Amino acid sequence: MFSALTRRAALERAIVKGGLVAGTAMSAGRLFALWQKGEAAGVKATPRDVLGPFYKKEAPDVKQLHKPGDPGFPLKVSGRVVNTRGEIVRGARVDIWHADHAGLYDIQGYRYRSKLTPGVEGLYEVDTIMPGHYSDRPAQHIHYLISAPGHKTLVTQVYFATDPFFDGDPDKNYTKRGIVKERELVRPVRLYEAPGTPRAAVSFDIVLERA
Amino acid sequence: MRLLCLAGLAAGAWAQTAAGDRTIATEVTISAVGFAPDGLLAAAGSDRQVRFWDAASGAFKRSVPWTKEDGSAVTFSPDATLLAATGPGGIVKVWELRHGEMKHRLPGHAITPNSIAVTRDGKQLASASRDQSIRIWDLPTGAARHTLHDALGETGRMAFSPDGSTLVVASNDTNLRVWNTATGRLIRTIEDLKLTTFAMDFSRDGQWLATAGADRTVYLWETRTWRLARKITGQPEMISSLAISADGSKVATGGFSELTSRQPVKLIIWDAASGKPLRTVDAPHRVGGLTFSPDGALLAAVAGEKAIHVWRAK
Numbered sequence: 471m472f473s474a475l476t477r478r479a480a481l482e483r484a485i486v487k488g489g490l491v492a493g494t495a496m497s498a499g500r501l502f503a504l505w506q507k508g509e510a511a512g513v514k515a516t517p518r519d520v521l522g523p524f525y526k527k528e529a530p531d532v533k534q535l536h537k538p539g540d541p542g543f544p545l546k547v548s549g550r551v552v553n554t555r556g557e558i559v560r561g562a563r564v565d566i567w568h569a570d571h572a573g574l575y576d577i578q579g580y581r582y583r584s585k586l587t588p589g590v591e592g593l594y595e596v597d598t599i600m601p602g603h604y605s606d607r608p609a610q611h612i613h614y615l616i617s618a619p620g621h622k623t624l625v626t627q628v629y630f631a632t633d634p635f636f637d638g639d640p641d642k643n644y645t646k647r648g649i650v651k652e653r654e655l656v657r658p659v660r661l662y663e664a665p666g667t668p669r670a671a672v673s674f675d676i677v678l679e680r681a
Numbered sequence: 682m683r684l685l686c687l688a689g690l691a692a693g694a695w696a697q698t699a700a701g702d703r704t705i706a707t708e709v710t711i712s713a714v715g716f717a718p719d720g721l722l723a724a725a726g727s728d729r730q731v732r733f734w735d736a737a738s739g740a741f742k743r744s745v746p747w748t749k750e751d752g753s754a755v756t757f758s759p760d761a762t763l764l765a766a767t768g769p770g771g772i773v774k775v776w777e778l779r780h781g782e783m784k785h786r787l788p789g790h791a792i793t794p795n796s797i798a799v800t801r802d803g804k805q806l807a808s809a810s811r812d813q814s815i816r817i818w819d820l821p822t823g824a825a826r827h828t829l830h831d832a833l834g835e836t837g838r839m840a841f842s843p844d845g846s847t848l849v850v851a852s853n854d855t856n857l858r859v860w861n862t863a864t865g866r867l868i869r870t871i872e873d874l875k876l877t878t879f880a881m882d883f884s885r886d887g888q889w890l891a892t893a894g895a896d897r898t899v900y901l902w903e904t905r906t907w908r909l910a911r912k913i914t915g916q917p918e919m920i921s922s923l924a925i926s927a928d929g930s931k932v933a934t935g936g937f938s939e940l941t942s943r944q945p946v947k948l949i950i951w952d953a954a955s956g957k958p959l960r961t962v963d964a965p966h967r968v969g970g971l972t973f974s975p976d977g978a979l980l981a982a983v984a985g986e987k988a989i990h991v992w993r994a995k
Contacts (some may be wrong), residue, residue: 520811520835520853521833521834521835521853521854522835522853523837523853523877523879523895524876524877524895525834525853525854525855525876525877526855526875526876526895527855527874527875527876528875577876577895577896577897577919615833623833625833625834
């Protein structure tokens with residue numbers, strides 16, 4: 471990850487060394503500003519969503535969120551934590567929590583809750599189950615709270631294109647009842663077969679804005 | 682005759698149990714209840730009427746108009762002389778209930794506020810929105826005094842200290858933030874809680890703040906130091922509503938089920954000093970807007986979309 475200063479220094483060095491050949495009458499300052507702006511626009515930040523009332527602090531850093539025999543369809547959720555330049559974000563912590571198959575959050579303990587530390591490539595992954603539905607917020611969802619040094623903390627949620635709530639057409643129905651605000655938070659679900667059992671997988675990359 | 686019957690139902694049919702508790706079944710959804718001057722019980726209904734009953738006899742007294750918007754936050758001032766409600770476009774409206782007039786229309790929030798609170802003297806109002814700001818308004822003039830920037834989580838419950846000098850804000854990030862309402866400065870962030878606070882109330886002398894929420898526990902904070910003094914446990918559900926009696930001797934809590942608001946729950950009146958339950962009552966529905974009568978004899982709440990409950994508290 472580069473700071474603005476080291477980025478600028480790197481570009482200046484590139485000019486000196488011939489790695490960047492100026493072909494414009496623009497001042498160096500204007501060129502650097504436009505360059506940075508272009509990079510910032512490279513990857514769109516993940517949309518925000520509400521935190522909700524059932525966040526719980528101090529979740530353990532675990533990848534396995536369910537126990538053998540837990541009811542619910544097995545689900546793998548994975549992705550990368552990057553910033554709007556597309557760079558891997560160092561030092562990120564990813565809080566994930568969701569309701570059980572019956573739509574209940576674990577208040578007493580930390581079932582279906584984790585505070586993950588992504589790996590060196592910015593990758594995170596959890597094995598869990600499909601969250602259940604509950605009447606106050608009847609679209610299946612997983613909550614996220616992601617923090618990282620030098621970046622704005624992001625609160626968001628991921629939804630599932632297979633959810634019956636969307637009546638088979640999330641493009642058309644994602645705004646139903648005003649629960650989901652951003653179509654891109656409704657993720658496709660991939661089915662695959664792990665030894666002997668079908669499983670679902672969802673990919674959800676997180677793009678943080680720099681602070 | 683038919684008209685008379687309908688008027689009677691809309692005004693609310695009172696039913697009394699052997700224990701002396703009352704249920705008022707209304708035809709309309711009730712958003713908030715409060716004890717008003719002269720021994721009256723007030724309820725804001727979805728038919729755009731605030732109704733007043735004699736709290737002791739159940740006799741219907743009068744009604745005044747207000748405007749109910751879908752999904753809005755609604756609250757009475759602590760003495761139920763004012764009613765405040767949020768509306769579309771981020772507006773907060775305030776009605777003066779003695780004469781039934783709309784006194785203020787307070788614009789400014791980018792998103793309709795989901796939480797409002799009014800001081801005991803009716804001179805300040807706080808509104809919190811998912812635009813991540815809390816606004817403090819001067820009610821005599823309707824002027825915006827401060828805009829406070831909240832944490833990343835949505836704001837839930839807010840409570841003014843009895844003298845109006847302090848505003849405590851519970852956010853979904855589980856922290857409590859204490860604001861000085863004169864300067865608009867953050868005095869303290871209480872980060873001790875792991876789960877979100879859904880209900881709180883100050884003691885009348887301002888020395889204690891009781892908070893409760895998802896973890897089913899009542900926390901009593903000493904407001905001079907903002908240290909946790911003690912806890913009260915025993916509510917079987919999450920706590921959605923809480924009130925301290927005027928003499929500070931009792932704390933009442935009402936529960937709600939994780940699954941649906943239509944699940945029976947407990948209403949418990951606790952001895953504030955010992956933390957022992959004095960009375961436990963079955964409530965048919967999520968308990969909201971708990972409030973003691975000024976003499977501490979009664980406890981009222983919205984407990985069902987179309988019902989008010991008035992429990993005996995002594």
